[in-house]
Amino acid sequence: MTDQNSQFFAILTAIGKAKQANADALGIPWTFAQMGVGDANGADPIPSEQQTKLIHENRRAPLNQVKVDPNNANVIIAEQVIPENVGGWWIREIGLYDAAGDLVAVANCAPSFKPLLSQGSGRTQVIRMNLIVSNTANVELKIDPSVVLATRSYVDAAITNVLPANKAAGTYTKVQINSRGIVIAGSNPTTLGGYGITDALNSVTGGDVAGTINLTNARSITTVAADSASWAGGLHAVSRVSRNILSGFGAWGNGDSVNTLYMGLSGVPWEFGPGVRVKADGVYISGPLTANGAGLSGVPWGGITGTPTTLASYGVGFASQPEAEAGADTNKPMSALRVFQAIAAKVIQATESVLGIARIATQTLVNAGVDDSTIVTPKKLRMGFAILLAPTGYVALPAWLGGLIFQWGIASNVPVATASGGAQGPTRDVSLPLAFPNDTFRISASMNFPNMITASAFAPGAAFISKSVIRLQNNYTSSAGEISWWCVGY
Incomplete structure (x- = not known):
């Protein structure tokens, strides 16, 4: 009688072991084709290597699928689906047959009654056999797709393979699709070139039209020589027709020395240099730049040279080793060395009186029973009991x-x-x-x-x-x- 002490397992028959060894040695395919189920004439069967058939087989049909267990490369999962209109008997034994019709694996299972719809109850029964083999490379599936049913998990896995959840959700202005119309990539380019648009601005000759913007006649930044009608020599954006300065940056000086740097977004620049003057659309700045908030948000910091490269150059002091190990200071930053020293001061070997870290003992150390610096897990403590x-x-x-x-x-x-x-x-x-x-x-x-x-x-x-x-x-x-x-x- 089946109870809490009953054991259920699957094994290769003697024929199955011989065929597996032959497939491994010669590298030839080993095909699982059908699965049989039986009621063992009402007994509790124990699988035997010498079996060539089930004790009492009720049904034999093609496999639904054969696959390698994704969690164990040495385990083959064979699956058969019994439809709801088949049954009226108990399932106590399972047999796996290869393409030659030989019983190559046998298993017992907890008794399960497969009802008929005429009995007032019905279900689709999935039978799986997990089988440990030495080599799964030579195992192949040979089934008749016209008679095989698909489980919901099989369909879900198939859809997941076609539509993997590996795309970042979001809105994209540029997408890439495959031949089936499925989106496989997306991006948000920030340049016209990113959209495949080239030569957005060209230098075709022509005149400006008053009140309009003529992109075909637009000009990019132009170098202008110093004269009385313009800023000093520098790099400026100018109007094509009037040659008026639109924006730019550069420098002018008094004699041979440069005493004013400028930049601006219109015909009148902001000046940076000796003296105190306020221009129509800018201010003169002298000495160090200081601000609190968004006042300097438009300053091109990346173009400034000679700036400090360390916190110490800005007057920021680092924590000492005692301060890092104490871990009480909330103001001073720590270098990589101080972080290592702080961790090393706390992460020490654990003892009966000191908190710290300790390795997990191997089974050999547990069996020897002489080491006192490692920790025994419950699994190793029970190993062999x-x-x-x-x-x-x-x-x-x-x-x-x-x-x-x-x-x-x-x-x-x-x-x-x-x-x-x-x-x-x-x-x-x-x-x-x-x-x-x-x-x-x-x-x-x-x-x-x-x-x-x-x-x-x-x-x-x-x-x-x-x-x-x-x-x-x-x-x-x-x-x-x-x-x-x-x-x-x-």
Whole structure:
């Protein structure tokens, strides 16, 4: 009967193992084609490598898909979809068949009833088998698409592959599409060239028209020589017809020395130099530039040379090492060195009395049990521990506790001893629930049936036959009965 102690798993059959080895050695494709499901005649089946067919197969149909598990490259996922109009039986066993029709993998599963619609209930059943193989490179899918159903997750994955969510949401003025009309890229160019527009301004000759802007006759920045009707020599934007200065920058001086720098957005420049004057559309600036807020937002800082390149040059002091390690100052910035020193002062090896950091111990360190500077995780602490709490069960201790294994059980209907056999009675061999991996130590047996008269019998005998089998001997001459036993090994 299936309960919380039942185990469900999938294995390759002997035929499947041989075909996998052949595919790996020769590099030939290994094809999974069909999946069968059965009810095992109502029993709880245990998969066997020697199986060539299911115990009782109810249905065999092509696979829906075969794929490699995205989380484990050595796991093959085979899937079949059973439609809602098929059923009326239990599903307890699953078989995987290759293209040649051989049973190459078998699995058991928790019993599940597949109803028919005529029973008043119906569902589409998805059956999956996860199978560990040594090499998935030679596994290929061979299915008939006319008879295969697609699950919703398969369709969702297919749509996601066509329309991956790897685009930044937003509004774009320039987009790129593929041959199916799907947007695959977008951008917001800031230049005409970004839109593929060239020669927006040219130098075709022609005159200006009053009151209009003639782009075909526009001119870019022009160099103007110093004269009485213009600014001093510099780089200016000028009108094509009147030659009036529209904007620019440059310098003029008195004699051979330059004493005024200028720039402006109209015919009258702002001046920067000795003296104090205010122009119609600008102001004279002398000495260091200081401001608080947006007053200097239009100053071209990137063109200013000779500016400091360090915080210290601006009079900003850095925190010292003691200040960085103390971590109390809220005003002084820290250099990369001070940040490292502050972290190094706090990040130290943890001990029983000092907070700090510590590495996670390896399983080897845990098993050795001598290191006192690393931390043991719950997983490594439990590694190697196993327990089966049942009338026939065991407790297996982890390696760091010596790896001892304690086992116990009850053997029923041990044959009665014969009077002619003297003190020696019949024996019965019992398989242990867990084979000792290394060696056996001790075994003991005792009587376990109430009608036994101790005075007329010797104590039962027990001995190890192998690391997985023990032999029990009933020395009671009146009747067969139960014998309790326990043993220890590692």
